[in-house]
Amino acid sequence: MSEPPISIQTTSVEQTRELASRLSELARAGDLIVLSGALGSGKTAFAQGFATGLGVTEHVTSPTFALVQSYSGRLDLHHLDVYRLDHVNEALDLGLAEMLDDNAVVVIEWGDTIAPVLPHQYLEIHLSHGTNTESRLVDLRPVGDGWQARHRALRAVITNVDESPSEN
């Protein structure tokens, strides 16, 4: 069964981006990252930090309108947003399987809402408001064997970010 979630509280959006950037170092081709959390919890900011860590130089903007935006880095990144989908079956048309086969990492905002059609292996990152308006509680939930095996590495990233001074 799955291990307990790994959690950290970030104190600023910059630190959330930094955490995402460091987590991206663990990413391998075919990995899926599911971002969940309420409106304004920092999902796009997380995706921006993740992209920076992958070496994406292009500016990462919200994919809400286009649904999918793709970038080149150490690994290619497909950045999706299923906010506008209300029916799980519509997500099937996004071509998720093809994107994962594409030597790329896929990051899906609001991905928890399409859980029934997600593959069996992914890392869910849940963002929620922390103790003040700037801080965010970040919960990491590895799903499937591939991410379970990286449990220790995930903890190490969390610990490093926790100990590094915040920019704010």
Place this chain on the structure above:
Amino acid sequence: MPAETRDSMVPGLPSGDPGPDTLVLGIETSCDETAAACVRGGTEVLSSVVSSQVDLHARYGGVVPEVASRAHNELIIPVLAQSMVEAGVEGPDVDAVAATTGPGLIGALLVGVSAAKALALTWDVPFVSVNHLEAHLYAALLDEPDLEFPLLVLLVSGGHTMIVEMDGHGDYRLIGQTLDDAAGEAFDKVARFLGLGYPGGPAIDAAALNGDPAAIPFPRPMLNEGFDFSFSGLKTAVVNYVRENPDDSTEDIAASFQAAVVEVLVAKARRAAKASGAKALALGGGVAANSLLREQFLGACADDGIQGFLPSRAMCTDNAAMIASAGWYRLSGDGPSPLSTGANARDRMF
């Protein structure tokens, strides 16, 4: 037929370059509108048919691509037919077919692009690929052909927020753009969060009429920094405010949020106009229908002594007349597009 043979087939105009009599049929299916229009000589709109799908999408709180492509498929032929009947033209009268090839939703784009190519092949006339954003610049020129270059356009929609300088036909420069959310996206998300419904722009506009725009001092993101925009933090500020003040008036929140967005949009556009020495400033995109933005935009232009232009609401929102017009100019500048030109969800104009 081998693919390369077909790809190399680029039908030209029977009479060479496009002229004032050249009739372009335009097709637009990049998002939630299925539209077709007949425009002669790049400026004379003979017909412009838009079959809005907003009713269809209202149930879903947004544009849902699967629904959109299916609806485009159902509507494209009737809309095309109506645009030709209204214009009083028949197949042999059409000199070129232009379609939006991007940016937009890929499934939706493909419907219009496929229809355009099929018609171009059937009638043996040029196919012209048009960038949706470039077409929005032509929307302003269609309504007001006397706008002088350099023209600055503030383009604000659900998917885009940018300031573009147009120095001539086909000659564009990006001055600034959003670094995260588009202004229209912020309107949609805040409206949905406040329970005001979809589409968010008109919903916030209406609610704001009964609210106090000075009630809540929401942040004005990047107001004095460069020409880029950022609306994600403002959206978050609204969410945080509502979490902390759950009983506050929705109308006041809507009015205060709208005031913040409009102040930033207008301030940057007028500053960009001054910095670039533009002779005219025009609005474009769906958010240009916002009443506060229209009012403050014209006020700022009057104060600064610059020609300010608001296209009609029909020209601000997605339509095919702007596609046909942009297609005519593209045909003049670059000639026909190869039939191998595909739909590209991330097509760029710069």
